[in-house]
Amino acid sequence: MFPQHRPRRLRTHPQLRRMVRETVLNTSDLIYPLFAVPGEGIANEVKSMPGVFQLSVDKIVAEAKEVYELGIPAIILFGIPEEKDPEATGAWHDCGIVQKAASAVKEALPDLIVIADTCLCEYTSHGHCGYLQVGDLTGRVLNDPTLELLKKTAVSQARAGADIIAPSGMMDGFVQAIRTALDEAGFQDTPILSYAAKYASAYYGPFRDAAESAPQFGDRRTYQMDPANAREALKEIELDVAEGADMLMVKPALAYMDIIWRVKQASNLPVAAYNVSGEYSMVKAAALNGWIDEQRVVMETLTSLKRAGADMILTYHAKDVARWLQ
Numbered sequence: 001m002f003p004q005h006r007p008r009r010l011r012t013h014p015q016l017r018r019m020v021r022e023t024v025l026n027t028s029d030l031i032y033p034l035f036a037v038p039g040e041g042i043a044n045e046v047k048s049m050p051g052v053f054q055l056s057v058d059k060i061v062a063e064a065k066e067v068y069e070l071g072i073p074a075i076i077l078f079g080i081p082e083e084k085d086p087e088a089t090g091a092w093h094d095c096g097i098v099q100k101a102a103s104a105v106k107e108a109l110p111d112l113i114v115i116a117d118t119c120l121c122e123y124t125s126h127g128h129c130g131y132l133q134v135g136d137l138t139g140r141v142l143n144d145p146t147l148e149l150l151k152k153t154a155v156s157q158a159r160a161g162a163d164i165i166a167p168s169g170m171m172d173g174f175v176q177a178i179r180t181a182l183d184e185a186g187f188q189d190t191p192i193l194s195y196a197a198k199y200a201s202a203y204y205g206p207f208r209d210a211a212e213s214a215p216q217f218g219d220r221r222t223y224q225m226d227p228a229n230a231r232e233a234l235k236e237i238e239l240d241v242a243e244g245a246d247m248l249m250v251k252p253a254l255a256y257m258d259i260i261w262r263v264k265q266a267s268n269l270p271v272a273a274y275n276v277s278g279e280y281s282m283v284k285a286a287a288l289n290g291w292i293d294e295q296r297v298v299m300e301t302l303t304s305l306k307r308a309g310a311d312m313i314l315t316y317h318a319k320d321v322a323r324w325l326q
């Protein structure tokens, strides 16, 4: 051993460790997902996601207030509509549930950033993220007809007050289509956070309980990416950047940290990581059994996502983390 090489020297005291710490998680890095349902006074806990609720708009506003007061800068809204149909009417209608939630939150809390998830799976009767040929039972979503519905959805969400549009359906050309539609409607200043590299992941299971959006047949592998592919993520990123994305998302997060790292190296745009439902549920289940130290596991995971290159983290742990950081 060379006597001059003793890395442990810098680990001898907590203050010294603090001084040389390379990555620090902040409350400003967090985005909190919320699920809006029709009705009033409703808070249904999602069975597979302890601590996560489907909330009616009045409860969403109260929750958003708590989030804002904790110093979390943004929420992302998902909606569960009254009715689902093949055209996903609930997604793009001005009286849709996300539109209602967005305008109520913005009215109560103008300084909280509201991100609208722009997809169709919560609103289609078959649960796919786009338009299907009538009679199709394979779930092969038609790309270009879906773009038309996504354009209407994004514009309607922006009109309702959404500050950021986050298309998540992995349709080809969706960023360009939405950018053009937003610009034409006068929303030139509304940024697009593209779910640029979104994988066909088993980690979305609990979310589909929360959003009631599981596909009724088939799966999402013809539009979401194959977990085995990394170069393909760079191709997706390249296209989304060219089409005018303002921010890029990688999803899920934990099993895809190499992708977060590569996306960060490959572009100069802010990178978001989605710490998805299954990642949350696994931690919760183990914590409720007393098998892990929840706070330490969550802080370690999210700090590591930031170390891997995430500038922002969408996480169901956001409120807990904000409290721990206070």
Ligand code: PBG
Pocket (backbone or CB within 6 Å): 117, 119, 120, 121, 129, 168, 169, 203, 204, 205, 206, 207, 208, 213, 220, 275, 276, 277, 278
């Ligand atoms: C669908 C969508 C999914 C999530 C958000 N929007 C995944 C899916 O059902 O394919 C997953 C979020 C999570 O698991 O927390 N557009």
Ligand code: ZN
Pocket (backbone or CB within 6 Å): 119, 120, 121, 122, 128, 129, 168, 169
């Ligand atoms: Zn979808």
